[in-house]
Amino acid sequence: MVWDWIPRNRELILGLLAEHLVLSLLPVLAGLVLAVPLGWLANRSPAARAVLIPTAGVLYTIPSLVLFVVLPGILGTQILDPVNVVVALTVYTVALLVRSVADALAAVPSMVVAAATAMGFRPARRFVAVEFPLAVPVLIAGLRVAAVSNISLVSVGALIGVGGLGFLFTDGYQKDFPTEIITGIVLSMLIALLTDALLLTLGRVLTPWHRLAGSRG
Amino acid sequence: MIEFREVTKRFPDGTVAVDALSLDVEAGRITVFVGPSGCGKTTSLRMINRMVEPTAGTILVGGRDVMDGDPAQLRRGIGYVIQQAGLFPHRTVLDNVACVPLLLGWSRKRARARAGELMELVGLVPETAGRYPAQLPGGQQQRVGVARALAADPPVLLMDEPFSAVDPVVRQSLQDELLRLQSELDKTIVFVTHDIDEALKLGDRIAVFRVGGVLAQYDRPGVLLARPADDFVDGFVGRDRGYRGLGFLSADGLPLGELRTMTVGESVPERGWTLVVDADRRPLGWVDGGRNGASATAVRADGLVPGGSLYDTGADSLRGALDAALSSPSGLGVAVDGTGAVVGSVSADDVLTRLAAARADGAAA
Numbered sequence: 001m002v003w004d005w006i007p008r009n010r011e012l013i014l015g016l017l018a019e020h021l022v023l024s025l026l027p028v029l030a031g032l033v034l035a036v037p038l039g040w041l042a043n044r045s046p047a048a049r050a051v052l053i054p055t056a057g058v059l060y061t062i063p064s065l066v067l068f069v070v071l072p073g074i075l076g077t078q079i080l081d082p083v084n085v086v087v088a089l090t091v092y093t094v095a096l097l098v099r100s101v102a103d104a105l106a107a108v109p110s111m112v113v114a115a116a117t118a119m120g121f122r123p124a125r126r127f128v129a130v131e132f133p134l135a136v137p138v139l140i141a142g143l144r145v146a147a148v149s150n151i152s153l154v155s156v157g158a159l160i161g162v163g164g165l166g167f168l169f170t171d172g173y174q175k176d177f178p179t180e181i182i183t184g185i186v187l188s189m190l191i192a193l194l195t196d197a198l199l200l201t202l203g204r205v206l207t208p209w210h211r212l213a214g215s216r217g
Numbered sequence: 218m219i220e221f222r223e224v225t226k227r228f229p230d231g232t233v234a235v236d237a238l239s240l241d242v243e244a245g246r247i248t249v250f251v252g253p254s255g256c257g258k259t260t261s262l263r264m265i266n267r268m269v270e271p272t273a274g275t276i277l278v279g280g281r282d283v284m285d286g287d288p289a290q291l292r293r294g295i296g297y298v299i300q301q302a303g304l305f306p307h308r309t310v311l312d313n314v315a316c317v318p319l320l321l322g323w324s325r326k327r328a329r330a331r332a333g334e335l336m337e338l339v340g341l342v343p344e345t346a347g348r349y350p351a352q353l354p355g356g357q358q359q360r361v362g363v364a365r366a367l368a369a370d371p372p373v374l375l376m377d378e379p380f381s382a383v384d385p386v387v388r389q390s391l392q393d394e395l396l397r398l399q400s401e402l403d404k405t406i407v408f409v410t411h412d413i414d415e416a417l418k419l420g421d422r423i424a425v426f427r428v429g430g431v432l433a434q435y436d437r438p439g440v441l442l443a444r445p446a447d448d449f450v451d452g453f454v455g456r457d458r459g460y461r462g463l464g465f466l467s468a469d470g471l472p473l474g475e476l477r478t479m480t481v482g483e484s485v486p487e488r489g490w491t492l493v494v495d496a497d498r499r500p501l502g503w504v505d506g507g508r509n510g511a512s513a514t515a516v517r518a519d520g521l522v523p524g525g526s527l528y529d530t531g532a533d534s535l536r537g538a539l540d541a542a543l544s545s546p547s548g549l550g551v552a553v554d555g556t557g558a559v560v561g562s563v564s565a566d567d568v569l570t571r572l573a574a575a576r577a578d579g580a581a582a
Contacts, residue, residue: 115303118268118375119365120293120320133307209307209349 002179013168017187020164023085023157024150025195030086031093031146038094039101040127052098060095064088064156085157092153093146100142104135137210140203144196151192155184218244218405219265219373224274226260226430234260235430237274244372245403249420251410252453257430258409262375265407266295278373293320296366296374296404301382302358304350310336310361311346317369328368335364340394356387363395367402376408380415392418413455417442417464425450439465463536463572471538471571473530473552473561479504481518490547493521498558500524500551528552528563535575539568 006013042049067088072079075087108131116130158166168184171177204211219242226235235257242248250258263269264276267288276283283291296317304313314332319325336346339360350358359379366374380388392415399406410416416423417438424435427449434446442462445451451458477491481501485491488507493516494500502521525544528537530552541550542565549562 109303111299111301111303112305114268115297115299116305118266118292118295118297118299119317120289120291122289130305130307207307209351 001182002177005177005179006183013183013187016165016167017191019082020151020154020166020188021191023082023162023164024089024154024191025147027086027089027093027150028143028147030090031097032143034090035094035097035101036132038098040105042098042102043105049102053102056095056098059091064092064153065159067091068157068160080161082162084160085154085162089150089153093150096146096149097139097142100139101135104138104142105131107138108134133207136207137203140199140206144199147195147199148192151188151195155188218242218279219407220275220277221261222275222277224261224264224271224276226257226264226269227272233430235264235271238430238432240424240432240435242405242407243422244405246421247399247406247408247419249408249410249416249423250426251413251416251420251423252426252433253428254411255428256426258411258424258426259377260430261426262377262407262409265373265375266292266297268292293317293369294371294373296369296371298359298362298366298374298376298379300378301355302350302362302379304358304361304365306350309347309349310341310353313350313361314364314368316365321369331368332364335368336361338367339364339398355383356391359383359391360394363398367398367404372405374404374406376406378409378411381410381412388415395419413453417461425453437465460536460539463539463568464534466535466572466575468528468530468533468535468538468571470574471535471563472567473563474549474567476549476551476559476562478559479516481516483516485514485516490549492524492547492551492559493518494559497556500527500553500559503546505546522546524551526550527557529555530560531555535568535571538563539565542568 038052042052068084069079071077071084071087072081075083077083112130112134113126116126121129154164155166155169157163158170163170165184165188168180168187172180172184221238221240221242224235224238225233227233238257238261250261252258260269264271265278265283267283270284278291278295305316308316311329311332314335315325315328318328318331323331333343333346336343341357341360341364345353345357345361350361353361362379366376380391383391396419408416408419420438422435423438423441425433425441427433433453434441434450436444439462441450441454442458442465445454445458477486477489478494478498479486479491480494480496485504486506489505491504491506492500493502493504501518502523504516504521523546525546526537526540528541528550531554533541538550538552541552542548542563543550545551549564551559552561552563554560
């Protein structure tokens with residue numbers, strides 16, 4: 001390790017770190033926003049489920065590099081445009097979360113939904129006030145997988161020039177300079193762990209009732 | 218209050234859940250829908266608040282067709298208690314109860330204050346307000362369910378097998394609690410159950426459904442026991458219906474006989490049964506003068522033969538009177554007043570004579 005390489009390249013490293021965070025977490029947000037209505041639809045209609053869930057499964061199996069290379073053709077973007085990476089990772093996030101959302105909504109006890117309807121909740125309010133909050137624990141589990149998977153996938157983008165910390169791998173490899181590679185690995189692991197811990201905490205804060213279940217007192 | 222007019226529900230697969238049902242639910246009373254599974258009792262209940270929409274016929278609540286207007290508005294005016302309570306696991310007990318008032322647009326503060334009152338009404342201690350439903354035992358969850366249904370003070374309360382998931386002891390206390398609440402609130406309650414004993418205990422009127430959604434009989438519980446409409450109702454009402462039917466016959470006019478009583482310390486009479494009472498004339502037990510040479514000795518409190526059930530002249534039916542007679546070691550039932558003091562005796566023969574008279578009057582109705 002050439003330790004003083006790190007402070008000397010502080011600005012480069014911090015810039016790549018910020019880029020890495022945006023490229024991986026922006027798709028998590030966008031994916032969540034898209035997956036909730038799709039998952040709701042999949043839960044509501046068996047026909048929609050029969051289309052959406054297998055499609056999501058297939059999308060997730062497309063290798064990320066292929067998607068990064070093919071997307072510019074579909075979107076009409078430049079090959080080096082970061083939008084390609086954001087869109088590709090959004091696709092993966094949606095693919096992961098549609099199933100999570102559908103399963104989470106299906107797991108809401110039917111008695112609870114029936115009770116809400118009988119009390120006079122209209123469907124939209126019932127979704128916001130009852131069904132969605134009860135889906136949060138399963139949804140958070142899905143988000144944690146999506147976020148960590150995105151953080152590791154962003155690095156692949158370095159092969160097409162937009163990869164956040166992944167740049168440190170390609171650059172370090174070309175220069176045969178392990179310090180740079182190890183810095184990249186450690187930092188991406190750190191942000192993956194931190195993001196995961198943050199989501200876990202967020203889930204706990206949002207669902208105080210969930211931990212208490214079963215602890216009568 | 219609630220009128221079913223030729224109501225039929227046919228599901229898309231062709232099954233008829235409810236078949237041309239016509240009945241009037243009396244205002245301010247408990248009406249029980251009872252029957253085996255698949256008899257359409259729950260479907261009938263759910264058509265009242267339009268959770269299920271009828272295929273044909275009309276349901277009127279307070280004179281208004283439930284199919285007119287907005288279902289959500291209709292439901293906010295009708296309390297609903299579901300099996301296993303159906304509480305919102307992510308909301309505290311207080312917020313569960315405050316739900317309908319909030320839907321009706323009350324301020325949060327007013328809704329919570331009201332929820333607090335309701336919790337007290339159904340016997341929930343204030344400490345449970347901040348708990349989540351999963352932290353409460355089943356019986357208390359049911360109380361929360363009832364409080365939630367009553368929060369906006371709806372005139373109509375629908376209860377769908379609300380006590381089926383709790384153990385028998387808790388179920389009994391919840392049933393007693395419901396009867397107590399109803400004596401204060403006078404709601405129009407429609408209660409669905411598959412348990413005929415629950416129906417007989419709670420119902421002012423009972424509608425017995427048979428499989429296929431046909432109404433087999435709709436009557437007061439005493440009539441159901443005394444004169445079942447057909448073999449199905451007879452079989453459904455079950456064993457001991459003659460004996461249980463006595464529970465719905467008033468004991469007014471039942472003659473009370475003399476009863477020999479004495480207190481501890483007095484000498485035992487030469488022969489026959491004597492009831493030993495305390496200073497307030499409450500029964501302690503019996504002594505038999507002819508046994509073990511007990512006569513002429515002083516009665517000791519620890520040597521008494523235990524008595525049977527007591528017949529409370531102010532509250533009990535003929536069933537209570539007969540049980541007192543049958544369970545007494547002397548064959549004479551002990552009749553007491555509201556304070557528990559002995560007022561006389563009752564014999565099984567007198568109960569049967571009274572029963573014959575009631576039959577002759579048609580008073581069983």
